[in-house]
Amino acid sequence: MSERKDFCIECRKECYYSLRKQYVKKLIKDKEYTFEITEAFCEECGMKMDVHGLMDKNIKEIDEQYRKIEGIVSIEDIEKVINIYKIGKAPLSIALGFGEITITRYLMGQVPSKEYSDVIKKVLASPKYMMDKLEENKDKIAETAYKKAYEAAKEMRDLFSVSKKMLNVISYIFEKMEEITPLALQKILYFIQGFNLAIYGKEMVKEECKAWEHGPVFREVYDIFKDFKYNPIEDDRFVIFENTESELDINEKEIIDLVINTFGVYSAKTLERITHSETPWIEARLGYDDGIPSNVLISKNSMKDYFKRIDEKYNIETEDGVRKYIKKILEK
Ligand SMILES: [Zn+2]
Structure with a gap:
């Protein structure tokens, strides 16, 4: 028995509903994908219900599944790069060789290209690669930001010195x-x-x-x-x-x-x-x-x-x- 209740437009009253996983097919850039989403069904009339918040949740789920299928880095992982290397969005963008606001756009939901995604994944997996990238674009970043991030990457590299x-x-x-x-x-x-x-x-x-x-x-x-x-x-x-x-x-x-x-x-x-x-x-x-x-x-x-x-x-x-x-x- 679920505790969930919302307004059912068929029954014209508040009804209990249950959540079920459903599959939907979507065409993205001429390629067909199958995504798993969650839908609500009225427990009285059995009709699909439009439950508050569910659509946002499904948009997010589809985005995550799409990224997974295509091997594209998640927003969460981009946030992790920022946290572990103690670097701001703009300096990170520049260090990785992207435009200054690219990372900001990605954090807002824009899906990175495979090429840029791979760069982000690589810095996540390798502090040494992050150090190389910072070194490469040193002159374009403020010195304090460079130093802080470089130190953080070096610490990570030393810490993860296992095979x-x-x-x-x-x-x-x-x-x-x-x-x-x-x-x-x-x-x-x-x-x-x-x-x-x-x-x-x-x-x-x-x-x-x-x-x-x-x-x-x-x-x-x-x-x-x-x-x-x-x-x-x-x-x-x-x-x-x-x-x-x-x-x-x-x-x-x-x-x-x-x-x-x-x-x-x-x-x-x-x-x-x-x-x-x-x-x-x-x-x-x-x-x-x-x-x-x-x-x-x-x-x-x-x-x-x-x-x-x-x-x-x-x-x-x-x-x-x-x-x-x-x-x-x-x-x-
Ligand atoms: Zn109903």
């Missing part, structure tokens, strides 16, 4: 898991690395993992997310992770899915308990008491050996096998 593969993997995890804390992310990455080493005999990411007090930690990833402490990860800057997961191959995605579907259901603290019961972490922590920090590496070889043995015993190439393994550890 491309690590970005891809994190991006895929973000897409698959609704919420994840930095602590849980570290554990998930650790199992992905360990499983890939055991099953395919090679690393997934080139980064090294350290035996910190609360379990295995990829330092470079820790630095990116440390501001979030125990909270789910959310920040405009993480737009950098978006849509890069498509660069992963099928085997890589399978390993990540395997880990997410099994370990992913546990809290960060439980995952910590699991890693603390495993040989690679225990061995790397030898000589360090609880509470004593250490920077000792958990070698890829020790992870490979350990998870290979686990694979022989539990067959961790299947979700059932992994679940059996987890159950066994948690019973200890």
